[in-house]
Amino acid sequence: MxxxxxxxxxxxxxxxxxxxxxxxxxxxxxxxxxxxxxxxxxxxxxxxxxxxxxxxxxxxxxxxxxxxxxxxxxxxxxxxxxxxxxxxxxxxxxxxxxxxxxxxxxxxxxxxxxxxxxxxxxxxxxxxxxxxxxxxxxxxxxxxxxxxxxxxxxxxxxxxxxxxxxxxxxxxxxxxxxxxxxxxxxxINLEEYNSLPDSGKFKSKYNVKEDEKLIVFLGRIHEIKGLDLLIKSFNKIQNDNVKLAIIGGDYGFLDDVKSLMKEFELEEKVIFPGVLIGEDKKEALVDCDIFVMPSRYESFTTSGLEAMACSKPLILTKNNHIHDWVKDNVGLTCEFDEEELANCIETLLNNEELCNTFGKNGRKLIEEKYxxxxxxxxxxxxxxxxxx
The missing domain is CATH 3.40.50.2000 (Glycogen Phosphorylase B;)
Structure with missing residues (x-):
């Protein structure tokens, strides 16, 4: 054709x-x-x-x-x-x-x-x-x-x-x-995720300690992605041994995100690597413990599929159209609410077994369908x- x-x-x-x-x-x-x-x-x-x-x-x-x-x-x-x-x-x-x-x-x-x-x-x-x-x-x-x-x-x-x-x-x-x-x-191209980088490379590049937990957002830094909600929820996390990486290009919302970070004194706990592609992106997904997409609206989450291919659990707001098959299968879902999102994050941070189960389920679902x-x-x- x-x-x-x-x-x-x-x-x-x-x-x-x-x-x-x-x-x-x-x-x-x-x-x-x-x-x-x-x-x-x-x-x-x-x-x-x-x-x-x-x-x-x-x-x-x-x-x-x-x-x-x-x-x-x-x-x-x-x-x-x-x-x-x-x-x-x-x-x-x-x-x-x-x-x-x-x-x-x-x-x-x-x-x-x-x-x-x-x-x-x-x-x-x-x-x-x-x-x-x-x-x-x-x-x-x-x-x-x-x-x-x-x-x-x-x-x-x-x-x-x-x-x-x-x-x-x-x-x-x-x-x-x-x-x-x-x-x-x-x-996604699954063959790209059959051979993953060694763990620790992203953390080493961005001064994240080996024993620190890492939450990753991967997408445009845009108001629709709900990064203000993510910062407010991250501020509520009762765990000093965790960092957040916001990965992506600025589409007019970076100053708002940084203003919130300053308000909550989170400058030392949030990383902005910019746009990552190829091996650099996979290094981030390999090192993350939780992938979060806190959108105000989202029809699909390709970066979420990439996290699933790396056997990582997801957290999505229910504004994402795929939340119905993510919920309690490959991750957790919540309303667009800072308390609910913070609770989801803490649930996964404190339950490694659940993270592993979600990660395995996600990888299997990618292989079967996506x-x-x-x-x-x-x-x-x-x-x-x-x-x-």
Missing amino acids: NILHVVNYFAPCFSAGGVVNAAYQIAKKQVEEGHNVCVYTTDSCQERMKLEHNYNVDVDGIKVFYFKNLSNDVKTKLTIDTPISLIGHLKKHINDFDIIHIHEHRHSLAIATHRYAKKNEIPYVLQAHGSVLPFFQKEKLKEIFDKLWGFDILHDADKVFALTEVEKEQYLKMGVDEEKIEIVPLG VWEKVEKEIEGIYTRCIH
Whole structure:
């Protein structure tokens, strides 16, 4: 198949979150299966990416077109894409593709792709990655977008991908026909976690004592991730022999987190390694005792899957759509409440046997269900049905 992915950020901008990683992993697996895969994206990241040329960059066999945004500042501050040469390229090349896969839908790349896919009768699937409903920040702007473009982009898709049953219900609320909705989870590359780094490397790099417990958050430093709740809960922990690592890039919330740390005098107990990828990320997961994702809203937690692959227990707020199968199986869940979160953390800090049980269960579940090979095969089957 000739496949086009449309996403407003792409590798190597992994700091932009799970959508980038998901789009990259799916495209990479499709290349490995022998498909011709293109990606249309932009050259934006936290800082504009430095590329020798914007077009036809080979990324692990994926042909990636990084269309230049007129302003990277507008993109990073207002999340508005201005890919000036995208429309001309779509006009010329959209008929080269058998199927189009749009990641998220409230961006200008999706508007243009929808227009020319419909005009040329090219089937497309849409994967909202948790952004189906217009909520959490800029709700009014999202509602306006939906009236102008969003509803059409959703309703004209041949299929839409829901990560969970919760997201399926959100599509239904937006008026999408139930027969168009396919539940397709995310995954990880399990082979990357079959050979893990030796323990102690992360702790050594960041001056964490060998006998100290380590709690890890891994994701964007953004208000939606609930890091203010995590700091408040961490402050309540009755254990002086524990440190917290907040791993990820700043998306406008780092100053708020550090202000809370200063208020609670936690500067010596919280570590900010920045963005970690590859072996550095695995070193952090290997050394952690508990993985925490305290989100205000989360459709899925890819970094949580990575922690599970390292046999680590999870703690999630119930705002995460996957909390139902995490609870008392691979970890603990709680309301978005500092007392409840603190209690969950203390429960695991004080029960090594429970941590080990959750860790083993998590690793087994990854092997059975959440690997990219299985996910990609499911997606390929859906593509085929759309084309025929």
